[in-house]
Structures are given as C-alpha cells and as structure tokens.
Amino acid sequence: MDKHELGFCGPGLMGAPMIRHLLRAGHAVRVWNRSPQKAEALVADGAQVAATPRELARAAEVVLLCVADAAAVESVVFGEEGLLAGGTGEGVRVRCIVDHSSIPPDATRRLAERAAALGVGWVDAPVSGGVAGAQNGTLAIMAGGAATDVEAVSPILAAYASRITHMGGAGAGQTTKLCNQAIVTATVAAIAEAVSLARRSGIDAAKLPEALAGxxxxxxxxxxxxxxxxxxxxxxxxxxxxxQKDVDTIAAAAMQTGTPMPVAGTVQQLLRLAAAMGLAQADFSGFVDVLQTPRTGEA
Incomplete structure (x- = not known):
C-alpha cells in the first residue's frame, strides 16, 4: 500500500484508534483537535500535532474528520483557520476530505458542494462497529461521493475498515448510516426491555446471551x-x-422523504425521556436505566 501524508481532525473514542491504525500502516499523520491534549496523547504513537485545521490542509492531500456533528464539521472545514478557510490558495495541498462524522445527508451535500467549488473532493464515510471495531480495525464504512474519490481513499481507509461500500453520491453514506442507526438504536432499546422483563420476572438477565445463543x-x-x-x-x-442526535436526524430524514418510521419514533421519545432524567451522558446501555422506574408499592 502506498504511504501518504494525512491529516486527521477529531481523535476521540473512535478517532484515536483509527489514527493508530493509520500510523501502524506507515502513513504520516498530523492530528488536530479542539482540545489539544487529545491530539498530544498520540505523539507517542508517532503522530504530529497541528495547531489548526488549516495547517493540516497545507501538509496533507487527504484530511479525515471524526467530529461531533454538522456544526463541528462546517467549523473545521470552513470556519476561521479551517481546512478551506479563504479557499485553496498557494500552499494548500488538500484535495479530498473524508468525513467519518455522522451528520445529516442534506448537510453533507451542502458541504460537499462548497468543497467541490474549490476543487476539493468530499467522501462522506460514516462508520459502524463501535469503539471495539475501531480498535480492532474491523469497521464497516458506508461511503458517499464520486466513485473516483472513494476508490482513491479506500486503500487508506482499509487500515481500520474490513468493509468499504460505495453507496452513491454525496450524502448516500450518511443515509446508509441512518438506516444502520435505526436498526441499532431500536435493537438496543429492545434488549433493555428484555433485560428489564427478565429482572422483574426473577430470572438472571445476565444469562440471556447464553440462553439465546444461536x-x-x-x-x-x-x-x-x-x-x-x-x-x-x-x-x-x-x-x-x-x-439521540442520530435518531433526531433519522426523524428529520423520515419527514423529508415521507417514510413511516413508528419504531424509530418510539425510540426517539425514549431517548428524550432519558435526557429529561439526566442520562444524556450515560453509556449507550443507559436505555435500561430509563426502564427501571419502581413498580407500584416499591420505594
């Protein structure tokens, strides 16, 4: 595999192990994060720290993003000292942006159009597989964008992905991720209900995976x-x-396309209830805590 000089914005729970895989594959990686300590933690692995996203744009032809939401993506790319702040003037090398963030498809299309006007390709490449998939290098990537761009960056993404599927034009990867999240969030909510039912019925909920295996x-x-x-x-x-962010985006996409999604709607209300209970920062498994309201007669 060819070695590349890469930029990466967002070394969080997912981004940090992805960066380590890129470094192990022999790529040179410059890292930027709004909180510098997260970027500095990767220096021991061989990464270099950039002071701004704009610095990455001057050093790397491909820059990868893994940030919180659409506002963060727009800020990193087009904000002050962003990758494409002021256009692609002299000294700017970036030719393709790969966005691993999970953001609305329509926001992706708008950002991709702005980048294209400056001669920069855009691949929306949300991932599935969680932190374990990032650590093990087995993520599934659903990609949107021009076929030539997806083909060009796929060898780079293969450092941490076992599957890369081109789903169509800009935004198609994000739409596929919404389909993924509709299934994941509904399933985790159903698992929480099953655990709660098992507990209230007096059986050992921890044995459910063993009992249901196969x-x-x-x-x-x-x-x-x-x-x-x-x-x-x-x-x-x-x-x-x-x-909650993902399910709210699913609801917006369902409204835009006229798609009935009653299960996703129920999960959305469950997540809003979780936030009202102060569980917004709880682990994904916190669904079960929403269901632990005492029965009549319990303290």
Missing part, C-alpha cells in the same frame, strides 16, 4: 449490551446523547 435473537448487540446492562464498572463506549 437463535434468532442472537446478535453482536445482544452479546455487547446485556453485560453492559447487568454489570457495573465497564468502560463507556458512547453517550446516549449521540444516539
């Missing part, structure tokens, strides 16, 4: 989340506010 209810999500819902002290793998 059956139709068996899944990676079941094996991942039942332990997280029945054990204490496990390292968080994401916050419920992230699920």
């Amino acid at each position: 059956g139709w209810a068996d899944s990676t999500l079941l094996r991942t989340f039942v332990p997280r819902m029945t054990q204490d002290g496990l390292e968080p793998i994401g916050a419920l506010k992230t699920f």
